[in-house]
Amino acid sequence: MNFDLTPEQDQLRDAVRALGRRYGHGYFVEKAKAGGHTTELWHEAGRLGYLGVNIPTEYGGGGGGITELAIVCEELAAAGCPLLLLVVSPAIAATVINKHGTDEQRKRHLPGLADGSQKIVFAITEPEAGSNFHRLGTVARRDGDDWLLSGRKCYISGVDEAGHVLVVARTEDAATGKLKPALFIVPTDAPGLTRSKLDMEILSPENQFLLYLDDVRVPADALVGESLDAGLPALFAGLNPERITVAAMGAGTGRYAIERASEYTATRKVWRGRSIGSHQAVAHPLAHAAVQVELARLMIHKAATLYDAGRDLEAGISGNMAKYAAGEAAALAVDTAVQALGGAGMTTEYGVATLLGAVRAGRIAPVSREMILNFVAQHVLGQDKSY
Numbered sequence: 001m002n003f004d005l006t007p008e009q010d011q012l013r014d015a016v017r018a019l020g021r022r023y024g025h026g027y028f029v030e031k032a033k034a035g036g037h038t039t040e041l042w043h044e045a046g047r048l049g050y051l052g053v054n055i056p057t058e059y060g061g062g063g064g065g066i067t068e069l070a071i072v073c074e075e076l077a078a079a080g081c082p083l084l085l086l087v088v089s090p091a092i093a094a095t096v097i098n099k100h101g102t103d104e105q106r107k108r109h110l111p112g113l114a115d116g117s118q119k120i121v122f123a124i125t126e127p128e129a130g131s132n133f134h135r136l137g138t139v140a141r142r143d144g145d146d147w148l149l150s151g152r153k154c155y156i157s158g159v160d161e162a163g164h165v166l167v168v169a170r171t172e173d174a175a176t177g178k179l180k181p182a183l184f185i186v187p188t189d190a191p192g193l194t195r196s197k198l199d200m201e202i203l204s205p206e207n208q209f210l211l212y213l214d215d216v217r218v219p220a221d222a223l224v225g226e227s228l229d230a231g232l233p234a235l236f237a238g239l240n241p242e243r244i245t246v247a248a249m250g251a252g253t254g255r256y257a258i259e260r261a262s263e264y265t266a267t268r269k270v271w272r273g274r275s276i277g278s279h280q281a282v283a284h285p286l287a288h289a290a291v292q293v294e295l296a297r298l299m300i301h302k303a304a305t306l307y308d309a310g311r312d313l314e315a316g317i318s319g320n321m322a323k324y325a326a327g328e329a330a331a332l333a334v335d336t337a338v339q340a341l342g343g344a345g346m347t348t349e350y351g352v353a354t355l356l357g358a359v360r361a362g363r364i365a366p367v368s369r370e371m372i373l374n375f376v377a378q379h380v381l382g383q384d385k386s387y
């Protein structure tokens, strides 16, 4: 068992940390409040090769794995810049296209994802289907060589920043039967594709959208893979990277919050010259949160290692557990940090309450804590499926 990062991974972590700190949480909040995006940070991370660490070198990436991408996600979040689109574009979209796309799709899309000049977002969630993706209602119909896509998607992150969206649909002949999903790479400016921004109570420069697909016409080569049979494996290919990187983002956010609070409680004095951190009622909750974050980090490391070793089934279990643990730990850490900071905890200046919405959402998305518990109950504890 090895808990050490390789020297290259160590260097990556230090370099990403330095980049994240140069921008910092103030930058993230300023962009979010102004309705802007973290474009400068994204492009600089892209130029430095951090967005493509998991993409093969032949397409301009770093040739690493999800371990490396998780390091990028964690360190940017630990610097106060939790970028959800890292989970969507390099983790989900790049993995799906790399593993299940055609040669032509790899050549067309991966270089742009690797250098950050392109983003591809991911649309699976639908208003009627929710957590039950077997109920997906977005349908793909053949029309000559083309496909026509119709349906509705909700909570789709970053559509306004992306050139393409990876849409999960069901083919018409399977519309009433068992779900046979198909994935399509759809330009975000395709005729018939419209969006409306959702008002979310999350302070973030990244936005969520409702998407309406009204007979969106895409050519045959928009279908991910050589045939419809690629759909289900392609969809599953994105799940482990998604869970592991979103967990890493949660762990980084937890670290950030605990660090802010610990700096404050070590120096703030309101009783007889002693720091408030000397009171165990203040220090113990922070220490408890630090333990939870560190436990989550261990599970993230295990899940990423298993995934990069090609042990997908085991990575599925660890990845789900890591996502659950990190989601809970991040929410606990931010809430505990706010409490430890007192009134300062609720100010924008101290930069902790600004994360409350994001960490709360991390217990719901991209997969809810309940659906992970269902998965663990069924696949680890051998319980009957209850739903």
Ligand SMILES: Cc1cc2nc3c(=O)[nH]c(=O)nc-3n(C[C@H](O)[C@H](O)[C@H](O)COP(=O)(O)OP(=O)(O)OC[C@H]3O[C@@H](n4cnc5c(N)ncnc54)[C@H](O)[C@@H]3O)c2cc1C
Pocket: 088, 121, 122, 123, 124, 125, 126, 129, 130, 131, 132, 154, 155, 156, 157, 158, 202, 208, 361, 364, 365, 366, 367, 368, 369, 370, 371, 374, 387
């Ligand atoms: C900030 C944010 C960003 C997002 N980004 C994207 C994106 O980019 N692309 C995308 O496709 N989607 C995205 N989503 C959607 C997200 O994946 C869904 O919100 C999530 O999967 C839950 O689905 P739902 O909201 O429809 O909840 P529902 O399915 O309606 O569930 C509601 C509640 O019931 C619980 N529940 C449902 N079924 C069961 C069951 N069988 N057993 C126990 N409990 C159950 C759930 O856990 C949840 O607490 C995003 C969501 C958020 C909040």
